Amino acid sequence: MCAARSIRDCLLVLHLERPLVFFDLEATGTDPQTARIIQIGMQRFVPSDEGAALGETLDVLVDPQEEIPTAVTDLTGLAPDAVRQAPPLPDHLDRLAQLLADADLAGYNALAYDVPLLQAEFERHGRTLPGPDDRVVLDPYRLEQVLRPRTLSALYERYTDRTLDEAHDALRDVEATGMVLQRQLAEHDIDGTPAGLAQRIRGDYLDDQRRxxxxxxxxxxxxxxxxxxxxxxxxxxxxxxxxxxxxxxxxxxxxxxxxxx
Structure with a gap:
């Protein structure tokens, strides 16, 4: 399984047509339009006869030149003093541009967060995020949603190891929904009121439609x-x-x- 191996081992099953950069950003907030980067991690892979070869690795702290929220420090474990002593983002932009100019990208939840954040940071400094016009962003988070469909039938089969017969019969779907919820709570050792569970699902969003x-x-x-x-x-x-x-x-x-x- 790839989980027990390096990215390099996992890339043996990919056929790279051009460089692929795995990357992750830590930042001062969750809104990519207003957050400021405080750490950059990147691994650049290039096509090879074996599938992929590791080119360059980047692991740097970035001074955001603004206050770092305590919640971010608690989450990342990055010491504010160390971050503030690091070079600011403009000092890193040329190297980032070299790593990214000809590459596709890969990152967990990168489509919703890391790519927009990186684009916004480049634009704040009067530059455009470089890359191929047909750049691909490979996001394992989105891929997981495709590989594990979230339909009631799929969840029912996953949690019960049984096929949901008569799917889309209203009462049968009601019974299946109850069974799925019961198994979810048991598997993850969760209890609470419906309101408490709804709040857990909602997270930082204020409404159920996540607007x-x-x-x-x-x-x-x-x-x-x-x-x-x-x-x-x-x-x-x-x-x-x-x-x-x-x-x-x-x-x-x-x-x-x-x-x-």
Whole structure:
């Protein structure tokens, strides 16, 4: 299994057409448009007769030149003093550009977070993230969603080792849903009220449709043409859109009121 082996071993089953850079970014927040990078890890692989050969490895701290939240320090274990003594991002951009210019990318949840963050950081310094026009971003998180379908039938078979007969019969689906939930709670040793479980599912999001997300003291909009901006930014800079959102989306109104009071 790849889990017990190195990335190099796993790449033996891939057929590289050009370099592939595995990368991960640690940053000051969860919003890629406003966060600042504090650590970069990269491994660049190049095509070889054996599948892939490790080229360069990059592991650097980056001074974000702003306050590092305590929650980020607790999560990453990176000492703030060490980070603040590191070179700022502009000092790393030339080397990053060399590693990325001709490469595809790979990273866990990279499509939603790491790639947008890297693009935003390059743009903040007047540069464009280099790369092929047809660059591929290989995201194991997204691949897992494809490999393990989340339909009721798939979950039922996964948790019970039985095929769900009569799927899409309403009562049969109700019974199967109850069985799946029971097995999920037992397997992961979870208990609690429905409200508590719903909050666990919701996480940092304020609504079940994941349209608003708490990010420190700010609330970030996660949909539409202003995706990634805070409510306060939209209120100040896009008043018409803010008014439309507030007046039209009834279930978000209480969250908006709480966030802006």
């Amino acid at each position: 608003l997300k708490q990010d420190g003291d700010a609330v970030v909009v996660c949909f539409g043409k202003h995706d990634g901006k805070t409510l306060r930014e939209i209120q100040a800079e896009h008043a018409d859109y803010f008014e439309w959102m507030y007046e039209t989306i009834d279930d978000l109104r209480p969250h908006i009121d709480d966030a802006l009071e």
